[in-house]
Amino acid sequence: MTADRTPGAEEPPRVDLTTQEGLIGETEEGGQQLLPRPQTAPGELARERGSVLRLPEDTPAGDPSDIDLEAPDDETMIINFGPQHPSTHGVLRLMMELDGETVLRTKPVIGYLHTGMEKTGEELTYQQGATNVTRMDYLSPLTNELVFSMAAEALLGIEIPPRAVWIRMLLAEMQRVASHLMWLATNGMDLGSTTMMIFGFREREMVLGFFEKTTGVRMNHNFIRPGGTAADLPDGWEDDVLVIIDTIDARLEDYDQLLTGQPIFRERTEGVGALTAEEALALSATGPILRSTGIAWDLRRTMPYLKYDELDFDVIVGTYGDNFDRYAIRFNEVRESIKIIRQVLDRMPAGDYRVQDKKVTPPPRARIDESMEALIHHFKIFTEGFKVPEGEVYTAIESPRGEIACYMVSDGSAKPYRMHIRGPSFVNMQSLPVMLRGGLVADAIATTSSVDPVMGESDR
């Protein structure tokens, strides 16, 4: 299986898929699954029960007034909150042990969308790398491209022109607005408000329209590349952006009234899925989950990149660390992003949109016909790609879900030697057992949706 196979080397049995009995597949994942209690190691048992802070083995998980964790095995039920489920936001499989409706312990089983992107990343040149990375977090593709490009530029040691920096910030914030709108839509849908789904997608279509106008496609843009951006903003982009952010700003009031006004929504989110600050830190949770516990950690503010230190915006911090706080944080972050976009609108500098270093960015199409040198550069960049000096770098930025980072090692060739993306959803999802413990199955849906996991970036 490892070597490349020539076609038709050995005749695989051509199974006719339509008329026979149905292929019984192997969905058994053995050790990765939630095993009955006697077969689970004590450390793992404590982990699944959500007692994260390493208590000595004998103390019962959590405080004694907690749920009856010692319910006999035949009374409890292990169910699959499985890969194909309307409210798991993709192919997450949560295995839960239930005592009636109360969740005793949980174990996320992931990997159902593993695409081998880090292996593919080692096969593509830096020029092509953004196309692979952009398909990881499919709710904010531009954020992946940004982190990949910034890592490549850090290794190259080049400075991108100011206009490229501001274009990147504009697109990253528009992407945050679109991603949070998408989250509001699916979170509303999960908690029963299909109107929010319609609202959320209607606004998101406007932002996607702007992306289509700027980058050419609605998703998976490959627009932010090492060395700047692929093209300049279309002319007349200011009033497009202005129309979008004014409409969204005005409509946020309706969403607030629609969701916060609903007693059902409040009942299912207030106090549900609570997480304390120590647990969030211990589990390396980042983004709205960490901020909901009261820690004001937003990379745009604390470790600023691009030109975020010159912008005035607030970091939103919650108090209880429950679902409602995470909803309030994301809701207000849309307003903060709109505030940032307004500042970017009137401070966007003119000039080049990509660095003029001929070794890194291809020359404009028109000059290829006139100058032989431009043709050579164009040819070299697109066939062989540009060489990056040897070294390793870890750049991290704030994606709508948390800290997304790219650890890149280069061996001096035109392809990254190792390209690892630290997915915020991969890490945030590990705090699910802590948040789901003791809640109802319905709370599990609300909490999974409030963690906003994107399986593309967690399974990579």
Next chain:
Amino acid sequence: MGLEDLQHNFLTGRLEDLVKWSRRNSVWPVTFGLACCAIEMMAVGTADYDISRFGMEVFRASPRQADLMIVAGRVSQKMAPVLRQVYDQMMEPKWVISMGVCASTGGMFNNYAIVQGVDQIVPVDVYAPGCPPSPETLLHTILTLHEKIRTGEITQRRSAAAARSRQIPGWTPERPDDVRVATPR
């Protein structure tokens, strides 16, 4: 005796049309969103591109109540048996749309982790190109499926002979033996 034993003559012509018309106009997809295509599939379901104009009002979560499986996204090796299980549990008559190049041919991820084309696991009716296919493309795919239902056979949707005749002679599709779908028992 069942619909499939119906003789094709002028007496049963109208009945077939009626059955096909009713099936065509109420195809309910099962939510099988995997990756980026799923976001576009959801966008098709909402107000801007509204598929409920074509009778696909609601995305059924359980395969028992669905007629169409839109494989929206890349199918990993771990997901292949799950996809086959959900397909088997769907009620007859059922159709499959392979949405996006990753589902149709493995797309840009020609590596160990992705099943190179979902037609190695489930019989596919319509392939939607694009990465991700824009909602208009998906709507066009759905209309193609409706056309296929309207003109196709009532139940002998894909007899084995038809599937084989479509293949290019001399080229047998390479089916990696590690697609974790065991032969039927």
Next chain:
Amino acid sequence: MTPATVSPVPGGVSTGQDVVFASVDRYHETVSAHKTDGFAMLADLTAVDYLVHPGRTLPDGVVPERFEVVANLLSLSAARRLRVRVQVPENAAVIASLWDLYPGAEAMEREVFDMFGIRFTGHPDLTRILMPEDWEGYPLRKDYGIGRVPVQFKESPGPR
């Protein structure tokens, strides 16, 4: 910067972040020393297989091995990052688990085990996380082919 008791080799600064090289047996001490030193969160833990690229620049006290486990610590109060790089030999690819210091490391270490085959002692549930359970081989190793199915119209099995 590093407490005197533990003697990892400082790796200087790479793009604005401090790097520290620890040995396999001092790895756990180094990380716990840094944890008390203010690094409250483990941002990321990953590994690199240097089979095909042995000649990388390493400070003199460090012997290059095939695998390298990279732990990324983050100090929220000082807004600083620190990378602890540990050389792991190929034949004894075993290293201590950070699970008792940072419970969040559990999933990351399972992924490193799944992708590279590096075992972590003291890990509660060292099973695969991304690949199916009965998958043989560790995909992200350099000697593991990409598993490309040759495209029908291009007979040459070369790079894309």
Next chain:
Amino acid sequence: MDQYLPIVVLLVLGFLFAALSIVASALLAPRKRPTTAKLAPYECGIVPDREPPQRFPVRFYLVAMIFIIFDIEIVFLYPWAVIFRSLRTFGLIEVVVFAVIVFVSFLYLVSNGALDWGPAKSLRPALSDERRTTQSTIARVGPEAGPPTGRAA
């Protein structure tokens, strides 16, 4: 005889509808041999390997019993509803007394916890009673604040 005609018609229609749907599905359904996968219970796409648990917690049955109480109550209301106009106030008082008796049994059930399915330990932290809005429980950290001094950082 004419009094019973509607009842007879109703019975015949009911029977016809049931029979028709069974016969039609037997006649028109495609392939009759369901595959083993189709017979297997649906577990979100996972091939079930453990047999589903037999014993269910008692709370599920309590809810069923509560339903039966009110179901019987409605059954008794039907005949009453047909002739309640001629019963005048006596009928009204009678049905109110009946309803109260049934309601008392419901109150007893609720009092010893048949309906509170909430988690044994309420994980809801001490919520202040005022209504939370998207602005009430969040804090804004402006650019002037130094590095995060969150409680636990």
